Amino acid sequence: MEEGARSCLLQSRSSLEQDIRASYLMDHMISDGVLTGDEEDRIRSKPTRKEQAAALLELLLRKDNQAYISFYNALVRESYGDLASLLHNSLPLVSPEAEKSFSDGGTRYVQAVLSEGGVPQRPVVFVSRPALVNRVREKLYRLQKEPGWVTVFGMAGSGKSVLAAEAVRDHALITEEFLFLSVCIYFLSVFSLSLLILDDIWDSSVLKAFDIQCRVLLTTRDRSLADCVSGSKSEVAVESGLEEDQALEILALYVNGKPQRLPEQARSIVRECKGSPLVVSLIGALLREFPDRWAYYLHTLQQKKFKRIRKSSSYDYDALDQAMAASIQVLSEEHRELYIDLTVLEKDVKVPAKVLSVLWDLEPEEVEDVLQDFVNKSLLFRDCHHRPYLYYLHDLQLDFLAEMNRSGLEQRYSQGPPTSGDEECLYWFRFLTYHMAKANLTQELCSLMFSLDWVRTKAQIMGPAHLINDYVEYGTILDKEVRGHFQEFLSLNGHQLEQRPFPDVVQLALSQPDSSEVYRQALLQAQERATRG
Ligand code: ADP
Secondary structure (H helix, E strand, C coil): CCHHHHHHHHHHHHHHHHHCCHHHHHHHHHHCCCCCHHHHHHHHCCCCHHHHHHHHHHHHHCCCHHHHHHHHHHHHHCCCHHHHHHHHCCCCCCCHHHHHHHHHCCCHHHHHHHHHHCCCCCCCCCCCCHHHHHHHHHHHHHCCCCCEEEEEECCCCCCHHHHHHHHCCCHHHHHHHEEEEEECEEEEEECCEEEEEECCCCCHHHHHHCCCCCEEEEEECCHHHHHHCCCEEEEEECCCCCCHHHHHHHHHHHCCCCHHHCCHHHHHHHHHCCCCHHHHHHHHHHHHHCCCCHHHHHHHHHCCCHHHCECCCCCCCCEHHHHHHHHHHCCCHHHHHHHHHHHHCCCCCCEEHHHHHHHHCCCHHHHHHHHHHHHHCCCCEEECCCCCCEEECCHHHHHHHHHHHHHHHHHHHHCCCCCCCCHHHHHHHHHHHHHHHHCCCHHHHHHHHCCHHHHHHHHHHHCHHHHHHHHHHCCCCCCHHHHHHHHHHHHHHHHHHCCCCCCCHHHHHCCCCCCCHHHHHHHHHHHHHHHHC
16 A cells, blocks of 8 residues: 555544444445455454454555555445545555546547547546546456446436546556547557447447447446346446535636635535536536626526526536436336326435335335336435435436426326325325425415315324424415414314314314404305205
8 A cells, every 4th residue: 555545544543443333344345356255254253343443444554555445435435424534635546647647637648549549538627536536447457357347327417427538547547458449439449458438328238239248338327237238347336416625616617716716606506406517517617608697597506497507518418407307218107207206305305215105105125126226327316324225316306306297296286185194195295285385386385275174184184283384384475364364273273183083173163253264164164064964
């Protein structure tokens, strides 16, 4: 291991020992091939967590650069971000030449080989993602020993193609390993070996055509694509967003400024798109032409006017909405409908599969299959740090879905509010108001919330507290006076509505003042009852 990395490990040793759980990290290190099963057993045999951590670090100090990189990546994947950042600055580059290529985009020789192979150049504005690049290179080096597949997967616009091109921009890799053959598919070649780069592949039939024992670097949104081919396989997940600093750096580079001098909206733009490289670059390119439009583009992003975020960049899709839609179009019709149902998820809320099994009314096993498909296609994220696993959407995906699903929501509403208390309905009782407000279905929201029937059913199923909360939450949208009537009714009768058997809401409402909308509806219902006998 190089000296800088070693001394960084020594310096951070006690912090690492305090916190890490070796058993989590070792799985990753074994799959990276830097730790053996025997070594793992020896570490696991230590009685306490701390002793296991100490043993792992001791072993690591005797290993090479790859082991350091693998350990760093394991920390990142297991959400030890703070600890990973201690090691970040000393990450060894896979080859000494690689250092040079980071700074200048590769030696002249490298440029020539890559351009001959059709590998695209770096985007004009570029920030490096060394940990990711190293991860891909490390896998590529392993192809030296045997043919196989390296899959780089991630959601639309996460930077997979840029990353793949960057990974091969490495002098040592090119001179020692590969001749590159790259076909938009780019085809690069080296002395004895060839590396085929298949970029942005959607269809497994393309892969099958190349299932001929060659060496392939593949970028795709679909993690499972390589399942259909033979040979050794490894994969690198590309996080959907850049770190805030890097995203700000992109914006600054586009407007020729310094990150510290960017206007306040810059940070909000980055936050709004969660650092998506695609969105930040699209907006950066627009700002280069219209430098006064910071507030406008932030607003456009907040308003989800994705069609306006377009640019004649080298990116394949004209606008963000197309890039998103393309991912959804490749789903089977049945899965597409299920995916669109995910609109009910709230931002920053992660849910277990069971919730979706209720939402979709499917058996848990079927739900697992569907979720796997979505996760594979980078349409959904899985948080593996919890058992059971939790699933969530990227904000951009959620916004895009909400926009797409507006009509679906209207249609669901036009069928009338749900009336039974089965589990699916629970979700609608919980989410319907929220989604109506979000989709600007103001009128529909008012008539729903000002309906005594809705109050009765929601109170019966979810209790009065949820209802009261809705009136407060959407207070600014609702008519103040009528809202007052309903809130008053609920606060006076909240304790009754908690009772079981559930009381007669019409009876309760009839004791409201004559001027109250609650009273008016109760009277109508009472009269109707009387005429029905
Ligand atoms: P993907 O292949 O995941 O859909 P790309 O690699 O084509 O995404 O990247 C989409 C856009 O994001 C690029 O056109 C580029 O403008 C921007 N981008 C991606 N990675 C970087 C990076 N490291 N630095 C600057 N911009 C980037």
